[in-house]
Amino acid sequence: MTDTTIESAKRAAAIQAVAEHFDPSATHVGIGSGTTIVYVVDAIKARSTNPHIRFVPTGYQSRQVIVQAGLTPIAFDSLPEDVTLDIAFDGADEVDEELNCIKGGGACLFQEKLVAERAKKFICVADYRKNQARLLTKWLTIPIEVAPISVPTVLYSLRTLGSPNPKVRTTLLAKSGPLKTDQDFFIIDAPFPTLLTSADVAAGKGKGDGSDGKWEVNKLSQAIKELTGVLEVGIFSGMNGVEAADLRAREGARSAVVGGQKPVAVYFGMQDGSVQVRTSK
Known part of the structure:
Protein backbone atom coordinates (compact mmCIF):
# COMPACT_ATOMS: atom_id res chain seq x y z
CA MET A 1 0.00 0.00 0.00
CA ALA A 133 -5.09 -10.96 16.43
CA ARG A 134 -2.11 -11.29 18.82
CA LEU A 135 0.69 -9.01 19.93
CA LEU A 136 4.15 -9.52 18.44
CA THR A 137 2.71 -10.62 15.10
CA LYS A 138 4.04 -7.85 12.86
CA TRP A 139 5.62 -5.62 15.52
CA LEU A 140 8.20 -8.08 16.78
CA THR A 141 9.70 -6.45 19.89
CA ILE A 142 8.57 -5.02 23.22
CA PRO A 143 10.01 -1.57 23.99
CA ILE A 144 11.26 -1.31 27.57
CA GLU A 145 12.51 1.88 29.21
CA VAL A 146 15.45 1.25 31.54
CA ALA A 147 17.99 3.11 33.65
CA PRO A 148 21.31 3.21 31.74
CA ILE A 149 23.27 1.67 34.62
CA SER A 150 20.94 -1.35 34.66
CA VAL A 151 21.21 -2.25 30.96
CA PRO A 152 23.54 -5.30 31.26
CA THR A 153 21.49 -6.79 34.09
CA VAL A 154 18.17 -6.21 32.35
CA LEU A 155 19.44 -7.66 29.06
CA TYR A 156 20.57 -10.80 30.88
CA SER A 157 17.23 -11.08 32.69
CA LEU A 158 15.26 -10.65 29.48
CA ARG A 159 17.20 -13.49 27.88
CA THR A 160 16.37 -15.58 30.94
CA LEU A 161 12.69 -14.79 30.42
CA GLY A 162 12.94 -16.09 26.86
CA SER A 163 13.83 -13.09 24.71
CA PRO A 164 16.36 -14.41 22.16
CA ASN A 165 18.16 -11.19 21.34
CA PRO A 166 17.15 -8.03 23.22
CA LYS A 167 19.02 -4.93 22.10
CA VAL A 168 19.52 -1.36 23.23
CA ARG A 169 17.96 1.01 20.71
CA THR A 170 20.45 3.37 19.08
CA THR A 171 19.85 6.71 17.41
CA LEU A 172 19.55 6.91 13.62
CA LEU A 173 23.19 7.91 13.66
CA ALA A 174 24.64 4.81 15.30
CA LYS A 175 27.88 6.48 16.31
CA SER A 176 25.86 8.82 18.55
CA GLY A 177 25.10 5.87 20.82
CA PRO A 178 21.88 4.74 22.52
CA LEU A 179 18.69 6.71 22.01
CA LYS A 180 17.67 8.62 25.14
CA THR A 181 14.09 9.13 26.28
CA ASP A 182 12.66 12.32 27.78
CA GLN A 183 13.73 10.86 31.14
CA ASP A 184 17.31 10.33 29.91
CA PHE A 185 16.74 6.58 30.08
CA PHE A 186 17.52 4.02 27.38
CA ILE A 187 15.14 1.81 25.39
CA ILE A 188 15.64 -1.93 25.08
CA ASP A 189 13.72 -3.64 22.27
CA ALA A 190 13.07 -7.23 23.33
CA PRO A 191 11.71 -9.84 20.89
CA PHE A 192 9.51 -12.63 22.21
CA PRO A 193 7.30 -15.26 20.57
CA THR A 194 3.78 -14.09 19.72
CA LEU A 195 1.92 -13.41 22.97
CA LEU A 196 -1.12 -15.28 24.20
CA THR A 197 -4.31 -13.51 25.23
CA SER A 198 -6.12 -14.34 28.46
CA ALA A 199 -8.68 -16.20 26.33
CA ASP A 200 -5.89 -18.35 24.88
CA VAL A 201 -4.77 -19.38 28.36
CA ALA A 202 -8.36 -20.11 29.40
CA ALA A 203 -8.72 -22.29 26.29
CA GLY A 204 -5.61 -24.29 27.23
CA LYS A 205 -3.40 -23.00 24.42
CA GLY A 206 -0.51 -22.44 26.81
CA LYS A 207 0.29 -21.80 30.47
CA GLY A 208 1.14 -18.19 29.79
CA ASP A 209 3.87 -18.04 32.43
CA GLY A 210 6.78 -18.61 30.06
CA SER A 211 7.50 -22.11 31.38
CA ASP A 212 6.48 -23.67 28.06
CA GLY A 213 7.97 -20.88 25.98
CA LYS A 214 4.67 -19.03 25.73
CA TRP A 215 3.80 -15.82 27.59
CA GLU A 216 0.41 -14.29 28.19
CA VAL A 217 0.33 -10.51 27.72
CA ASN A 218 -0.30 -9.48 31.34
CA LYS A 219 2.08 -12.02 32.84
CA LEU A 220 4.98 -11.03 30.63
CA SER A 221 4.39 -7.34 31.28
CA GLN A 222 4.43 -7.98 35.02
CA ALA A 223 7.55 -10.15 34.84
CA ILE A 224 9.48 -7.48 32.94
CA LYS A 225 8.21 -4.65 35.13
CA GLU A 226 9.53 -6.45 38.22
CA LEU A 227 13.11 -6.34 36.91
CA THR A 228 15.18 -3.82 38.85
CA GLY A 229 16.14 -0.96 36.56
CA VAL A 230 13.00 -1.12 34.41
CA LEU A 231 11.03 2.10 34.49
CA GLU A 232 8.19 0.97 32.25
CA VAL A 233 7.16 -1.71 29.77
CA GLY A 234 5.60 -0.94 26.39
CA ILE A 235 2.72 -3.37 26.94
CA PHE A 236 -0.57 -1.63 27.73
CA SER A 237 -2.79 -4.29 29.25
Missing part, protein backbone atom coordinates in the same frame (compact mmCIF):
# COMPACT_ATOMS: atom_id res chain seq x y z
CA THR A 2 1.16 3.52 -0.74
CA ASP A 3 2.08 6.13 1.83
CA THR A 4 -0.96 8.08 0.66
CA THR A 5 -3.25 5.17 1.52
CA ILE A 6 -1.72 4.83 4.98
CA GLU A 7 -1.97 8.54 5.73
CA SER A 8 -5.57 8.62 4.50
CA ALA A 9 -6.37 5.69 6.78
CA LYS A 10 -4.85 7.47 9.78
CA ARG A 11 -6.78 10.65 9.01
CA ALA A 12 -10.11 8.83 8.64
CA ALA A 13 -9.64 6.99 11.94
CA ALA A 14 -8.70 10.21 13.74
CA ILE A 15 -11.67 12.17 12.42
CA GLN A 16 -14.17 9.48 13.43
CA ALA A 17 -12.59 8.88 16.87
CA VAL A 18 -12.66 12.59 17.69
CA ALA A 19 -16.20 13.01 16.35
CA GLU A 20 -17.47 10.20 18.57
CA HIS A 21 -15.47 10.85 21.75
CA PHE A 22 -14.20 14.43 22.00
CA ASP A 23 -16.36 16.64 24.20
CA PRO A 24 -15.85 20.39 23.61
CA SER A 25 -16.80 21.00 27.25
CA ALA A 26 -13.84 18.91 28.50
CA THR A 27 -11.29 20.58 30.75
CA HIS A 28 -8.24 18.31 30.30
CA VAL A 29 -7.39 16.08 27.33
CA GLY A 30 -4.38 13.78 26.95
CA ILE A 31 -2.55 13.82 23.62
CA GLY A 32 -0.20 10.97 22.74
CA SER A 33 2.73 10.70 20.39
CA GLY A 34 3.34 9.54 16.84
CA THR A 35 2.27 10.32 13.30
CA THR A 36 -1.41 9.45 13.74
CA ILE A 37 -1.85 11.89 16.60
CA VAL A 38 -1.24 14.84 14.25
CA TYR A 39 -4.57 14.04 12.58
CA VAL A 40 -6.25 13.72 15.99
CA VAL A 41 -5.12 17.21 16.98
CA ASP A 42 -6.25 18.60 13.63
CA ALA A 43 -9.69 17.04 14.16
CA ILE A 44 -9.91 18.41 17.70
CA LYS A 45 -8.96 21.89 16.53
CA ALA A 46 -11.71 21.76 13.90
CA ARG A 47 -14.33 20.82 16.51
CA SER A 48 -13.15 22.69 19.60
CA THR A 49 -14.82 25.96 20.57
CA ASN A 50 -13.51 25.95 24.12
CA PRO A 51 -10.29 27.94 24.65
CA HIS A 52 -10.06 26.78 28.26
CA ILE A 53 -9.22 23.14 27.51
CA ARG A 54 -5.75 22.15 28.63
CA PHE A 55 -3.99 19.47 26.59
CA VAL A 56 -1.53 17.13 28.30
CA PRO A 57 1.22 15.85 25.96
CA THR A 58 3.11 12.59 26.37
CA GLY A 59 6.41 14.04 25.19
CA TYR A 60 8.22 16.75 23.28
CA GLN A 61 6.78 15.85 19.88
CA SER A 62 3.16 15.84 21.02
CA ARG A 63 3.65 19.14 22.86
CA GLN A 64 4.88 20.71 19.63
CA VAL A 65 1.84 19.41 17.75
CA ILE A 66 -0.45 20.95 20.39
CA VAL A 67 1.34 24.31 20.29
CA GLN A 68 1.42 24.45 16.48
CA ALA A 69 -2.35 23.86 16.43
CA GLY A 70 -2.86 26.92 18.63
CA LEU A 71 -4.04 24.84 21.59
CA THR A 72 -2.83 25.15 25.17
CA PRO A 73 -0.49 22.47 26.60
CA ILE A 74 0.05 21.74 30.27
CA ALA A 75 2.77 19.47 31.64
CA PHE A 76 1.65 16.24 33.24
CA ASP A 77 3.38 17.08 36.51
CA SER A 78 1.58 20.45 36.63
CA LEU A 79 -1.82 18.77 36.94
CA PRO A 80 -3.47 19.17 40.35
CA GLU A 81 -3.49 15.78 42.05
CA ASP A 82 -7.29 15.58 42.04
CA VAL A 83 -7.64 16.24 38.30
CA THR A 84 -8.51 13.34 36.01
CA LEU A 85 -8.21 13.75 32.26
CA ASP A 86 -11.59 13.66 30.58
CA ILE A 87 -10.11 11.59 27.75
CA ALA A 88 -6.78 10.66 26.18
CA PHE A 89 -6.09 9.98 22.51
CA ASP A 90 -3.01 8.04 21.44
CA GLY A 91 -1.76 5.62 18.82
CA ALA A 92 -0.22 2.16 19.08
CA ASP A 93 2.36 0.00 17.36
CA GLU A 94 0.10 -3.07 17.53
CA VAL A 95 -3.27 -3.99 19.04
CA ASP A 96 -4.66 -7.48 19.69
CA GLU A 97 -8.20 -8.87 19.87
CA GLU A 98 -8.50 -8.03 23.58
CA LEU A 99 -7.33 -4.42 23.00
CA ASN A 100 -3.93 -5.03 24.58
CA CYS A 101 -1.41 -2.70 22.93
CA ILE A 102 2.29 -2.48 22.26
CA LYS A 103 3.54 1.10 22.41
CA GLY A 104 6.95 2.69 22.57
CA GLY A 105 8.13 2.71 18.98
CA GLY A 106 8.55 6.44 19.43
CA ALA A 107 10.25 6.01 22.83
CA CYS A 108 7.51 7.83 24.78
CA LEU A 109 6.00 4.78 26.48
CA PHE A 110 6.51 5.92 30.10
CA GLN A 111 4.74 9.23 29.67
CA GLU A 112 2.13 7.61 27.43
CA LYS A 113 1.28 5.20 30.21
CA LEU A 114 1.13 8.00 32.78
CA VAL A 115 -1.37 9.86 30.63
CA ALA A 116 -3.45 6.78 29.77
CA GLU A 117 -3.79 5.84 33.44
CA ARG A 118 -4.79 9.40 34.37
CA ALA A 119 -7.66 9.47 31.87
CA LYS A 120 -11.27 8.44 32.36
CA LYS A 121 -10.94 6.68 29.03
CA PHE A 122 -8.19 6.14 26.49
CA ILE A 123 -9.09 6.08 22.80
CA CYS A 124 -6.55 4.49 20.47
CA VAL A 125 -6.28 5.63 16.85
CA ALA A 126 -4.29 3.61 14.33
CA ASP A 127 -4.15 2.38 10.76
CA TYR A 128 -4.95 -1.12 9.49
CA ARG A 129 -1.35 -2.35 9.81
CA LYS A 130 -1.60 -2.23 13.61
CA ASN A 131 -4.69 -4.47 13.74
CA GLN A 132 -3.53 -7.98 14.65
CA GLY A 238 -4.98 -5.08 32.24
CA MET A 239 -7.90 -2.75 32.90
CA ASN A 240 -9.18 0.20 30.93
CA GLY A 241 -10.16 3.50 32.53
CA VAL A 242 -13.82 2.60 33.01
CA GLU A 243 -12.94 -0.71 34.69
CA ALA A 244 -10.39 1.02 36.93
CA ALA A 245 -12.98 3.59 38.04
CA ASP A 246 -15.43 0.79 38.88
CA LEU A 247 -12.74 -0.96 40.95
CA ARG A 248 -11.94 2.23 42.87
CA ALA A 249 -15.65 2.76 43.55
CA ARG A 250 -15.96 -0.76 44.96
CA GLU A 251 -12.76 -0.91 46.98
CA GLY A 252 -12.25 2.72 48.00
CA ALA A 253 -9.13 3.22 50.12
CA ARG A 254 -8.21 -0.46 49.78
CA SER A 255 -7.34 0.06 46.11
CA ALA A 256 -4.17 1.77 44.92
CA VAL A 257 -5.35 1.60 41.31
CA VAL A 258 -5.02 4.96 39.59
CA GLY A 259 -6.42 4.17 36.18
CA GLY A 260 -6.44 1.79 33.27
CA GLN A 261 -3.81 1.24 30.57
CA LYS A 262 -5.97 -0.29 27.86
CA PRO A 263 -8.12 1.69 25.45
CA VAL A 264 -11.90 1.44 25.69
CA ALA A 265 -12.01 1.60 21.89
CA VAL A 266 -9.59 1.39 18.98
CA TYR A 267 -10.26 3.10 15.65
CA PHE A 268 -8.48 1.47 12.71
CA GLY A 269 -8.41 3.36 9.43
CA MET A 270 -8.68 0.80 6.63
CA GLN A 271 -7.26 0.64 3.10
CA ASP A 272 -10.64 1.29 1.49
CA GLY A 273 -11.27 4.50 3.45
CA SER A 274 -13.58 2.94 6.02
CA VAL A 275 -12.93 2.83 9.77
CA GLN A 276 -13.12 -0.34 11.80
CA VAL A 277 -13.89 0.12 15.50
CA ARG A 278 -12.95 -2.44 18.11
CA THR A 279 -14.37 -1.87 21.60
CA SER A 280 -13.91 -3.42 25.01
CA LYS A 281 -17.47 -4.78 24.99
